[in-house]
Amino acid sequence: MSLVGELMARWAPLLDGVELKTGSKGRFEVLIDGQEVFSKARLDRFPAEGEVAKLLEPRLGPPPTWRSTSNPDSRP
Numbered sequence: 197m198s199l200v201g202e203l204m205a206r207w208a209p210l211l212d213g214v215e216l217k218t219g220s221k222g223r224f225e226v227l228i229d230g231q232e233v234f235s236k237a238r239l240d241r242f243p244a245e246g247e248v249a250k251l252l253e254p255r256l257g258p259p260p261t262w263r264s265t266s267n268p269d270s271r272p
Contacts (some may be wrong), residue, residue, distance in 0.1 A: 202249055207260035228255055
């Protein structure tokens with residue numbers, strides 16, 4: 197799953213949107229309200245799977261329960 201997909205799956209009701217911008221020199225940064233959450237330039241690596249979500253949770257709170265996890269086809 198893409199990073200955007202992961203964030204939207206968790207916090208879509210709370211987010212106004214997710215914006216991707218192209219950068220120079222292989223930049224990869226994640227900001228929330230203008231504050232850096234993750235920087236490839238600073239850490240010299242891409243984030244591990246789930247790392248950005250873990251870093252965002254203290255700011256956004258736990259993901260709300262907003263999607264049904266039940267499968268309608270599994271009803272008796």
